[in-house]
Amino acid sequence: MWKVGNGEGIHVWRDRWLSNGVPINCNRAVAADFGIEKVSHLISSLIGGWNRTIIEMIFPPTTVAEILAIPLPHQRGPDMLFWPDNQHGNYTTKAGYRFILGVKASSVASSSRAAQFTAGFWKAMWGSDSLPRCKELVWRCCQGAVPIRAELVRRGIAEYPICPLCEETEETIDHAFMSCSLVRRVWFASVLSVRMEENTTGLGTFLQELLVCADMVVAGKVCSLIYDVWEARNRWVFDGDPFDCRRVLQRAVSLSPAPASSSSQGCQQRSFASSWLRPPEGRFKLNFDASVLGDGSAGLGMVVRDVDGMVLAAATESNVCVLSPVQGEALCMRWAIALAIDLGFRHVLLETDCLQLFDMWRSKGRGRSYLATMVQEARTLSCHFDFIDLCFVRRSGNSVADYFARNAVSYGQRVWVEDVPPAVLPLVNGDILSSAPVV
Structure with a gap:
């Protein structure tokens, strides 16, 4: 399957660049009037993103949502082929085996x-x-x-x-x-x-x-x-x-298994914080989260706090189209890092409640999928910081960012500096009290 870079090498009607194959149900007459042949013709050079007006005139709503959910890279490189059936986008023998099993399973009767x-x-x-x-x-x-x-x-x-x-x-x-x-x-x-x-x-x-x-x-x-x-x-x-x-x-x-030893491997054996912890002196903690709605859109939220737990900045972004929840988390991370750069933070400890995203960040492997590209772009932005790292916290420790993500539709695109909405103050104060140092 083709991954969109600059879109110049992908033919809209012949190449497979959408998950369900080439677009079939569309208004070809309108597409011909606008000269739409390459995917690059659907990208606006003015806004640097998808030309939503043209796309909505040509494609049905379900296809429009899928196209708008494709994350365009900040640095437009050439288009490339990737394997769409795993999160890294790289073909392996194991991935091919699973694909064959899936084809066989799909041929079984619906009963x-x-x-x-x-x-x-x-x-x-x-x-x-x-x-x-x-x-x-x-x-x-x-x-x-x-x-x-x-x-x-x-x-x-x-x-x-x-x-x-x-x-x-x-x-x-x-x-x-x-x-x-x-x-x-x-x-x-x-x-x-x-x-x-x-x-x-x-x-x-x-x-x-x-x-x-x-x-x-x-x-x-x-x-x-x-x-x-x-x-x-x-x-x-x-x-x-x-x-x-x-x-x-x-x-x-x-029959419940015994607790795993410290030498055991795997996600279940790892110990992660279940509540928000204060960052070290001289650093700032940036929590972020994405909330995916049933229509495929997502709300993004982030909050930056200091060693005393005080909110220095917070932000929301709404109506962001995503292909999957984990892609929404990766998109949120890229957005939050870029916003932290604009706000002038240089010593940042990122925190997420998405274990899959955390594992991809830690692996440092290069992939060909959209998800891998967003993680790589977030890593590229990290050169603007004197210190940056990503930690995992359970959802109970990410409540403030989760609140902003779930209410992003109400707040819209907004940034707060040294202030938060009154409704979020109990969550902020709860984190401050639960993370207070023992005297």
């Missing part, structure tokens, strides 16, 4: 169980804080590869499809892990307190909605609970051991 799950769900499930065997069972449930009685009868292996626990109805995957009366007690008595009798969407939809929004700990509890429900069911079927709700819950707790 396939695997078709309903998104990449975000698989990431949340495999990254959950649970043992590998628990994650594997959840994966098997999603693939319909669990030997429950209804499936065994269908394959001619068993004779009776009735659930062995409640003996009330056919044992399907949804029934075995959700609808069975004994299993519903386990879900409700657990720390999750889920009322399964109110859930009629099926196990797949339930997991999709729950795990995508949950953190690693909650996702891990879900996976562990599902595993022990299955384990307790099998103890009853093969050993005659009664299904005990309290025993299931105790076993699920014991």
Whole structure:
């Protein structure tokens, strides 16, 4: 796929430069009147960005949103090809393998169980804080590869499809892990307190909605609970051991992995601050955040504070089109760094709650994707500082920047110097009190 630089090497109607391929539904007559052939013809030389007026006259709204979300580089270099299926844009054998698997999966009938799950769900499930065997069972449930009685009868292996626990109805995957009366007690008595009798969407939809929004700990509890429900069911079927709700819950707790040692690697083992901390003497902390709305636009927010926690500057930017949440975070970082330069800060400690962006900044690897280009441009701007670094903080420690991002639509494009809106003062004072030095 083509990545837009100056747009002079990309043909609008023949080359693939949008995620859904070449533009098809468009007003070719208007495009011909304006002589639109190259992508560079859609870029305004006056404002240095996309010519929104021309684009809206030619393309339908969905295509307009995607074009405007393409971040044009500050330094317009030549266009280049990149691999769009990973965040760095570089082709690897692993990326090609995943692409082939995706093509095969897309050819499966729409009734396939695997078709309903998104990449975000698989990431949340495999990254959950649970043992590998628990994650594997959840994966098997999603693939319909669990030997429950209804499936065994269908394959001619068993004779009776009735659930062995409640003996009330056919044992399907949804029934075995959700609808069975004994299993519903386990879900409700657990720390999750889920009322399964109110859930009629099926196990797949339930997991999709729950795990995508949950953190690693909650996702891990879900996976562990599902595993022990299955384990307790099998103890009853093969050993005659009664299904005990309290025993299931105790076993699920014991399945939680032990805390990782300091030598362990991986995102889950790293220790990050969960609250805002004051910067060292002589430096300023710049927190930034992006809030993506349902229409693909985003609000940006940033705040600069000193060692006493006092706000020296804050800013918002609204109606910014983005392709993904992480791209919104990268765009926000580039915007915040440029603004810090204009405001005269030279010793800056950046702070983000986007772990993926933090990892890309730390890796210092060069990529070909839009995301990698924005991170590289942010690094290029860092030459204007005497000191600059990026740290990660959990969302609870980024509340002020998050407030500005979520309310950017109301504030619009605005900069505050040594002042903040009254509504944000409680958050600022809370950070000051929680980070006060111990006397």
